[in-house]
Amino acid sequence: MTAPVLSLSGVRYAWPGRTAFSIEVEALSVAHGETVLLLGESGSGKSTLLSLICGTVLADQGVVAVDGQDLSQLSSSARDRFRAEWIGVIFQQFNLLPFGTVQDNIALPLRFAPTRRDRVLDVAGEAARLCSALGLPGGILTEKAARLSVGQQQRVAVARALIGEPSLIVADEPTSALDAGSQTAFLDLMFQQITACRASLLMVSHDPALGQYFDRVVRMEDVARVERRMT
Numbered sequence: 556m557t558a559p560v561l562s563l564s565g566v567r568y569a570w571p572g573r574t575a576f577s578i579e580v581e582a583l584s585v586a587h588g589e590t591v592l593l594l595g596e597s598g599s600g601k602s603t604l605l606s607l608i609c610g611t612v613l614a615d616q617g618v619v620a621v622d623g624q625d626l627s628q629l630s631s632s633a634r635d636r637f638r639a640e641w642i643g644v645i646f647q648q649f650n651l652l653p654f655g656t657v658q659d660n661i662a663l664p665l666r667f668a669p670t671r672r673d674r675v676l677d678v679a680g681e682a683a684r685l686c687s688a689l690g691l692p693g694g695i696l697t698e699k700a701a702r703l704s705v706g707q708q709q710r711v712a713v714a715r716a717l718i719g720e721p722s723l724i725v726a727d728e729p730t731s732a733l734d735a736g737s738q739t740a741f742l743d744l745m746f747q748q749i750t751a752c753r754a755s756l757l758m759v760s761h762d763p764a765l766g767q768y769f770d771r772v773v774r775m776e777d778v779a780r781v782e783r784r785m786t
């Protein structure tokens with residue numbers, strides 16, 4: 556049996572400072588090629604959990620492993636490189652570089668990830684293929700990101716996460732700005748592309764209606780114990 560693409564065990568994390576929010580996750584894993592929706596209300600710690608998974612914050616206790624690599628064993632710069640190599644991240648606000656072109660934005664993670672870069676023979680060709688597969692108009696590659704509609708930015712953010720086929724795609728509420736019809740169309744396209752590159756997907760949302768698209772739905776309250784102390 557191959558190791559899961561993501562596994563958390565005995566994880567504990569408390570935000571430093573006066574926030575007094577802490578989270579404990581006994582066990583959570585995502586298998587290769589699996590799509591998992593992590594459901595939780597606002598403030599339940601979903602983004603905190605994604606930060607732990609991406610290694611932007613380090614667990615105080617326990618192990619977070621991506622593709623078998625314990626993130627706490629990497630230096631801060633090695634962790635940044637590891638994230639760029641193996642994790643495609645779709646942020647809630649997409650975080651595109653506004654003055655960069657669509658092509659610059661899609662190619663960005665490859666700059667920091669030589670192995671991922673090596674998997675893409677023709678960067679411009681692959682960016683164009685992903686744009687077309689995600690329903691973006693031809694010629695968009697040379698547009699500045701700031702000029703795009705929200706729906707277009709969202710698709711560019713997906714293309715940026717997928718380029719070079721990282722093993723894990725992590726998405727933080729990427730459909731929250733869309734109406735139900737546009738959500739369905741967007742998720743269909745995103746899932747087709749994720750399946751084509753055999754990546755695993757962990758997406759967080761507060762919306763139970765999205766569960767039908769995923770292999771598995773995990774509720775925050777079933778995997779995470781959170782504590783808020785008044786300071």
Ligand SMILES: Nc1ncnc2c1ncn2[C@@H]1O[C@H](COP(=O)(O)OP(=O)(O)OP(=O)(O)O)[C@@H](O)[C@H]1O
Nearest residue numbers: 570574576595596597598599600601602603604761
């Ligand atoms: N960067 C941060 N610094 C300090 N505390 C933070 C930070 N981010 C989150 N927190 C704390 O963690 C708690 C949970 O926030 P988090 O963003 O993880 O929840 P969420 O489920 O993603 O919420 P939402 O759906 O509203 O984005 C917050 O109430 C806050 O106290």
